[in-house]
Amino acid sequence: MILLDRVTKTYNKNMGPALDRISLHVEPKEFVIVVGQSGAGKSTLLKLLTREERPSGGKIIIGGIDYDKLHDRDIPLLRRKIGVVFQDFKLLPNKTVFENVAFALEIVGISHKEILHTVPKVLDIVNLTGKEKRMPQELSGGERQRVAIARAIVRQPKILIADEPTGNLDPKHAWDVIKVLEKINRYGTTVLLTTHNVEIVNKLKRRVVTIQNGRIVGDRANASYKI
Amino acid sequence: MSMQRKYLTFMRIVHTGIVNFIRNASLAIAAMAVMIVTLTIVLFSLIANATFTHTIDQITDKIDVSVYLKDTVTKPQADKLVAELRKLPNTEKVTYLSKQQVLTNYQKQNAGNQQLLTAINDTANPLPATIHVKPQDLNKINDIKVYLEKPEIMAMESDPPSYSGNLKEAIDNITHATNILREIGIIGVGIFALVSALIIFNTIQMAIFNRRDEIQIMRLLGASTSYIRGPFIVESIIYGMLSAVISVLIINAIFVAASSTLQATTLGLLDIGYAVTYFDSRFWLFLTLQLLVGIVIGAISSFIATRRYLRFKTK
Numbered sequence: 001m002i003l004l005d006r007v008t009k010t011y012n013k014n015m016g017p018a019l020d021r022i023s024l025h026v027e028p029k030e031f032v033i034v035v036g037q038s039g040a041g042k043s044t045l046l047k048l049l050t051r052e053e054r055p056s057g058g059k060i061i062i063g064g065i066d067y068d069k070l071h072d073r074d075i076p077l078l079r080r081k082i083g084v085v086f087q088d089f090k091l092l093p094n095k096t097v098f099e100n101v102a103f104a105l106e107i108v109g110i111s112h113k114e115i116l117h118t119v120p121k122v123l124d125i126v127n128l129t130g131k132e133k134r135m136p137q138e139l140s141g142g143e144r145q146r147v148a149i150a151r152a153i154v155r156q157p158k159i160l161i162a163d164e165p166t167g168n169l170d171p172k173h174a175w176d177v178i179k180v181l182e183k184i185n186r187y188g189t190t191v192l193l194t195t196h197n198v199e200i201v202n203k204l205k206r207r208v209v210t211i212q213n214g215r216i217v218g219d220r221a222n223a224s225y226k227i
Numbered sequence: 228m229s230m231q232r233k234y235l236t237f238m239r240i241v242h243t244g245i246v247n248f249i250r251n252a253s254l255a256i257a258a259m260a261v262m263i264v265t266l267t268i269v270l271f272s273l274i275a276n277a278t279f280t281h282t283i284d285q286i287t288d289k290i291d292v293s294v295y296l297k298d299t300v301t302k303p304q305a306d307k308l309v310a311e312l313r314k315l316p317n318t319e320k321v322t323y324l325s326k327q328q329v330l331t332n333y334q335k336q337n338a339g340n341q342q343l344l345t346a347i348n349d350t351a352n353p354l355p356a357t358i359h360v361k362p363q364d365l366n367k368i369n370d371i372k373v374y375l376e377k378p379e380i381m382a383m384e385s386d387p388p389s390y391s392g393n394l395k396e397a398i399d400n401i402t403h404a405t406n407i408l409r410e411i412g413i414i415g416v417g418i419f420a421l422v423s424a425l426i427i428f429n430t431i432q433m434a435i436f437n438r439r440d441e442i443q444i445m446r447l448l449g450a451s452t453s454y455i456r457g458p459f460i461v462e463s464i465i466y467g468m469l470s471a472v473i474s475v476l477i478i479n480a481i482f483v484a485a486s487s488t489l490q491a492t493t494l495g496l497l498d499i500g501y502a503v504t505y506f507d508s509r510f511w512l513f514l515t516l517q518l519l520v521g522i523v524i525g526a527i528s529s530f531i532a533t534r535r536y537l538r539f540k541t542k
Contacts, residue, residue, distance in 0.1 A: 050447065052447075075449075076446075076449045076450060076451045076452075077449070078449070079446075079447065079448065079449030080448075080449035084447060086447075090440075090443075090444045090447065091444075092441055092444060103445075103448070104448050107445065107448060107449065107450040107451070107454050108449070151448070
């Protein structure tokens with residue numbers, strides 16, 4: 001599902017590479033946690049996957065799409081196949097919960113009728129039924145993040161990338177978000193999660209990839225947090 | 228959430244909404260104001276141009292060369308002369324008037340002057356048969372002149388031909404002035420069109436800057452560039468359309484005011500009466516034309532602005 005082959009990313013020639021010959025293989029339906037300190041290269045890794053950045057070297061293939069052969073004009077098509085959740089939610093502030101989720105469908109030209117059918121189902125998955133008309137400002141951080149997850153999965157992507165989704169949340173809300181991610185993974189979506197949160201990593205008992213100074217220093221199944 | 232905080236949140240949302248509206252409105256007004264000026268000048272130039280052309284046509288229409296024939300010239304000779312004049316490249320219309328026709332015209336023109344009429348009737352018809360030659364181009368009247376100055380033609384003429392000489396000079400001046408005005412008009416329209424395009428360009432750029440977070444989110448969700456760009460272009464097309472309607476209304480108001488206050492409908496060269504008729508009879512055409520110009524200016528400038536600032540950047 002995700003294949004990285006000796007991927008290197010250098011931002012500034014005077015500094016060391018942000019990512020140094022990273023190789024990673026993620027199977028379909030896997031739940032992988034990427035851990036590492038700030039500046040280790042986690043964000044860079046995710047930006048490469050969403051094609052916000054280009055690698056300086058190496059090969060990236062996601063869901064059968066070879067990034068070397070990907071045209072700039074096809075980036076929107078790629079991003080529609082990958083669901084992404086961010087630490088700062090990135091919700092549209094002047095749209096309601098329903099509209100925020102519907103927006104992801106509107107941009108790919110889904111009919112109004114289908115939107116009315118699909119969005120409530122997805123809001124149910126993330127336990128936000130009844131809050132469709134709220135504005136993002138009226139929601140708690142955990143609720144906002146679940147709106148963001150709903151938006152990310154409403155197009156039924158094969159892969160969900162969650163970049164520190166619990167970073168701004170208190171433990172209770174963080175767990176709500178993680179539970180939703182597990183649920184989505186059970187439905188068959190590959191989940192790639194980055195986090196700082198030791199407790200979450202230890203409780204999840206999933207494959208853990210550890211990044212340090214731009215290199216993968218650990219990759220173990222059913223692992224606990226260890227840097 | 229307590230009522231008080233709800234109220235505060237609500238007020239904040241309302242406040243931000245109003246602030247955004249005013250911000251956008253001031254940008255929109257700036258863009259539209261210059262667009263209105265541009266479109267008004269475009270329309271005014273069009274009408275002024277048509278009116279000048281009309282005035283000149285009217286004056287030039289009255290200009291011709293009159294050839295006065297001796298009484299000894301026979302009808303076949305005169306017909307031959309007419310035929311030859313018609314063959315000249317620059318003649319538009321050649322009309323032959325017999326002595327009798329000239330007399331009848333003369334009597335009609337002086338119907339009020341009984342004394343003159345009696346005097347004329349008492350004598351044998353003193354007026355010469357006349358050929359009126361209407362040139363196509365006043366500036367090339369020389370061709371005709373050269374022909375009429377040939378000795379064998381001059382032999383048939385009772386008097387030297389009349390060229391409406393003074394009138395021609397006046398017309399040359401008018402034509403010259405009109406050409407200058409036309410050039411100024413074209414340059415003015417060009418400059419204003421450019422300025423309004425630049426201001427719309429700037430407005431859209433500001434709007435993109437104000438909404439950069441939103442645009443970034445749309446991009447990350449996989450919105451295509453055209454999906455992001457579309458609303459901006461629509462926005463500036465709306466500027467263009469509103470400006471077009473307003474500019475047509477402004478011109479309309481000017482004409483209504485001008486034709487009611489200036490009873491003498493000719494204001495210098497601008498025959499307001501004609502201009503008003505010209506505008507009124509083509510009102511819908513002008514409105515459509517203005518809408519098209521407005522839409523094109525709006526669309527092109529916002530298209531370029533969004534092209535520059537919404538480009539996908541992957542390093």
